[in-house]
Amino acid sequence: MHMENYNGETATKWNLGFPTEEENQTIDLIKMRVKYATKMLMHEVNKNRAMMSENAHQFARQYTDKDEKQKMIKENIKKKKAEQDAQHVPSAV
Incomplete structure (x- = not known):
């Protein structure tokens, strides 16, 4: 994502359009993760791409x-968030 949004500035000046943590960015982060996970899973070099695609189609049919x-x-999403919260390590930033 950083490469997609790089504008020649240092990282501290980037504006990626995310709300601050105080504004509860959980859903936005999950959507971003889904977007990039989908890109990786469906990329042509992924050996499991056909299986993942079939699983998605099967889910849609079912x-x-x-x-x-x-x-x-x-x-x-709630279940995954609860799992992540249980394993949460404070950010170094």
């Missing part, structure tokens, strides 16, 4: 109700 899918996704 769960056709949009509200149900959203509920499942939100529940899993």
Whole structure:
């Protein structure tokens, strides 16, 4: 992400458009992680790309109700956040 947003300035001057931690940036960070994880999983050099793609299609076929899918996704995001909070190491920054 840093390379995508590099503008020739030092890192302290970067504005990536994220809210501060006080503004609860959790959802934005999760969305960013999903975006980059998807890029890596679906990249042409990934040997597991076909399997991941099929899993995504199978999920879409199995769960056709949009509200149900959203509920499942939100529940899993909460679960992942709880796991991360339990393992949280304070930032050095």
